[in-house]
Amino acid sequence: MSANSEKMLTLRFLYCLIVLSMCLVIISTLSLHFSSDFFLPRPILKIVVVNSTSGYWKSSAISAEVETFLLPSETTPRQEVKSLVVVSEASSSMTSLGIRGPDDKRCDANNARLRVYMYDLPPEFHFGLLGWNGSGNNSCWPDVSKPSEVPRYPGGLNLQHSVEYWLTLDLLSSNVPSIARPCTAVRVWNSSEANVVFVPFFSSLSYNRHSRVHRRENFSINRVLQDKVVQFLQSRDEWKRFGGRDHMVLAHHPNSMLVARKKLRSAMFVLSDFGRYPVQIANVAKDVITPYKHMVKTIDALSSPGFAERPILVYFQGAIHRKAGGAIREKLYNLLKGEKGVHFTFGSVRANGVSSAARGMASSKFCLNIAGDTPSSNRLFDAIASHCVPVIISDAIELPYEDVLDYTNFCVFVRASDSTRKGHLLNLLRGITEEKWTEMWERLKELTKHFEYQYPSRPNDAVDMIWQVVARKVSSIRTQAPREYRYLRSQLFLKNRRK
Structure with missing residues (x-):
C-alpha cells in the first residue's frame, strides 16, 4: 500500500472517530436533559x-x-x-389554591419557629358554631385539605372578629402535605413538645350568636360554653404545668370572654385591644394584639388612586354618638362638619354601608380612626386596605405587630386633646405635602399584605404575622414561670414517669 493510501485511511479513521464522539456527546446531553433526577435537578x-x-x-x-x-x-x-x-x-x-406537591417536607416541627399543641375540643366550641356537625367518622375537625369544602365564617360584623377561625384553620392545615403555607407554626401531637397550647374556642362567634338568654333559661349558651372551657382547662395537666401561662385563648371581640377571662387571666389572650380589660387580666407584656378582618375589599396596588385622584381630604363614616370613651367623635363632628374637603357623616354596615365606605375611603387622602366605645375599630384596617392614610386619634390604642412595624411611616398620630382644638387637625393635614403623602401611600401599598386574613395562609399575611408575634412572646414563658409552679411541675413529671 502506498504512502498516500495509508494517509487517506488514517484521515478517514480520525474523521469517523470525531463524528462518533460528537454523537455520544449529543446523546449524553439529551439523557441529562430528560432525566429529572440525574446528578442534580x-x-x-x-x-x-x-x-x-x-x-x-x-x-x-x-x-x-x-x-x-x-x-x-x-x-x-x-x-x-x-x-x-x-x-x-x-x-x-x-x-x-395553595396546593403543594407531595415531595415538599418543609412544614414539620423541626423547622418551625413555633410548635403548637391544640386541644381536640368538641365541635360545639368551634366549627359547630358555624353549623358544621362533624364528619362520618365522628371527627371533631372538618377536612381542611379541600379549601372549597371548609365551613364558611358568617359575614357582616361577625367577620371583623374572625381571627379565631383563621388561626384554627391554619393549624389544622399545617399537618396536610397538600396545603402550601408558611412553616412559622406547626401543630404537634405531644404537648410536652409544644411552645404554646392553643385553645380552639370561637369565643367571638359564641358571643355574637349566643350571648342572649332565651326564655326558660338561666344562662346563655355563650355563658355555658365559657364555663365548660374553664372547667376543661383547669382539669388538664397541660394547664397545671405552667398555670396556663403557655396557653393561647382567643377573645378578639371585647365582650367575648367576660365570664371566663378572670379565671384564665394567666393565659395569653388574643385581643383587638385592652379597652375592656383591667391591666391585671390583660396587658401588652403577655398578650397579643391582632388586626380586625377588614370589611372593604383591598385595592390592588397597581390601580390604587393617587393624590390627585382622591378629591376628599378627610373621611369618616360611622357611629358618631358613642359612650364615654368615644365622646370625642361628637366633638370632632361639630368641629369639622361643613368644612371644605371633609366627609364626616353617620354610617353603618346596613343599607350598603360597606360599599359606600369603600368608595369613600378610596376617594380620600386621609381617613380618621377615632376612639369609640373601645380604643380600636375595624375602620383602621379598612383604611389600610383602601390605601387611605390613617389618622389615628385614640390615645390608648395598641396596634398589631408594633414591635416590628413602624406605624409612623404610614399613619398620622394626633393626641385627642390636640384634635379638638379648633383648626388644629385640618391645618395639620393640609400642611402635609403631596410628596410626603405619596411616601406614606407607597408604604401602605407595600404592607397591606400584613393585614390580610386568608386560607391557606401566605408568608407574612395576617395569620403568619400573628404566629410570629406569638413566637416572640412565648420565648421566655417557661423560664419566667412563677416559683409556685415548680413543685406542681415536679409532681406531674414524677407522675408521668410512673405510668
Missing part, C-alpha cells in the same frame, strides 16, 4: 438564598413544572420579608 441554579437559608419546592402533581421560592417567614425589627414566586402558566391556578 435542572432548577438547582434557581434556588434563592437569603440569610444563609433557602426554600425550594418542586411539584410532580402535574406535568408542567412548578417552582416556588419562599423567603424565611422570620422578620427583624423594622423590616419586612418579601416572597418571590416563579410559576409556569400551566400551574399558576394550582399555586393560587
Whole structure:
C-alpha cells in the first residue's frame, strides 16, 4: 500500500472517530436533559438564598413544572420579608389554591419557629358554631385539605372578629402535605413538645350568636360554653404545668370572654385591644394584639388612586354618638362638619354601608380612626386596605405587630386633646405635602399584605404575622414561670414517669 493510501485511511479513521464522539456527546446531553433526577435537578441554579437559608419546592402533581421560592417567614425589627414566586402558566391556578406537591417536607416541627399543641375540643366550641356537625367518622375537625369544602365564617360584623377561625384553620392545615403555607407554626401531637397550647374556642362567634338568654333559661349558651372551657382547662395537666401561662385563648371581640377571662387571666389572650380589660387580666407584656378582618375589599396596588385622584381630604363614616370613651367623635363632628374637603357623616354596615365606605375611603387622602366605645375599630384596617392614610386619634390604642412595624411611616398620630382644638387637625393635614403623602401611600401599598386574613395562609399575611408575634412572646414563658409552679411541675413529671 502506498504512502498516500495509508494517509487517506488514517484521515478517514480520525474523521469517523470525531463524528462518533460528537454523537455520544449529543446523546449524553439529551439523557441529562430528560432525566429529572440525574446528578442534580435542572432548577438547582434557581434556588434563592437569603440569610444563609433557602426554600425550594418542586411539584410532580402535574406535568408542567412548578417552582416556588419562599423567603424565611422570620422578620427583624423594622423590616419586612418579601416572597418571590416563579410559576409556569400551566400551574399558576394550582399555586393560587395553595396546593403543594407531595415531595415538599418543609412544614414539620423541626423547622418551625413555633410548635403548637391544640386541644381536640368538641365541635360545639368551634366549627359547630358555624353549623358544621362533624364528619362520618365522628371527627371533631372538618377536612381542611379541600379549601372549597371548609365551613364558611358568617359575614357582616361577625367577620371583623374572625381571627379565631383563621388561626384554627391554619393549624389544622399545617399537618396536610397538600396545603402550601408558611412553616412559622406547626401543630404537634405531644404537648410536652409544644411552645404554646392553643385553645380552639370561637369565643367571638359564641358571643355574637349566643350571648342572649332565651326564655326558660338561666344562662346563655355563650355563658355555658365559657364555663365548660374553664372547667376543661383547669382539669388538664397541660394547664397545671405552667398555670396556663403557655396557653393561647382567643377573645378578639371585647365582650367575648367576660365570664371566663378572670379565671384564665394567666393565659395569653388574643385581643383587638385592652379597652375592656383591667391591666391585671390583660396587658401588652403577655398578650397579643391582632388586626380586625377588614370589611372593604383591598385595592390592588397597581390601580390604587393617587393624590390627585382622591378629591376628599378627610373621611369618616360611622357611629358618631358613642359612650364615654368615644365622646370625642361628637366633638370632632361639630368641629369639622361643613368644612371644605371633609366627609364626616353617620354610617353603618346596613343599607350598603360597606360599599359606600369603600368608595369613600378610596376617594380620600386621609381617613380618621377615632376612639369609640373601645380604643380600636375595624375602620383602621379598612383604611389600610383602601390605601387611605390613617389618622389615628385614640390615645390608648395598641396596634398589631408594633414591635416590628413602624406605624409612623404610614399613619398620622394626633393626641385627642390636640384634635379638638379648633383648626388644629385640618391645618395639620393640609400642611402635609403631596410628596410626603405619596411616601406614606407607597408604604401602605407595600404592607397591606400584613393585614390580610386568608386560607391557606401566605408568608407574612395576617395569620403568619400573628404566629410570629406569638413566637416572640412565648420565648421566655417557661423560664419566667412563677416559683409556685415548680413543685406542681415536679409532681406531674414524677407522675408521668410512673405510668
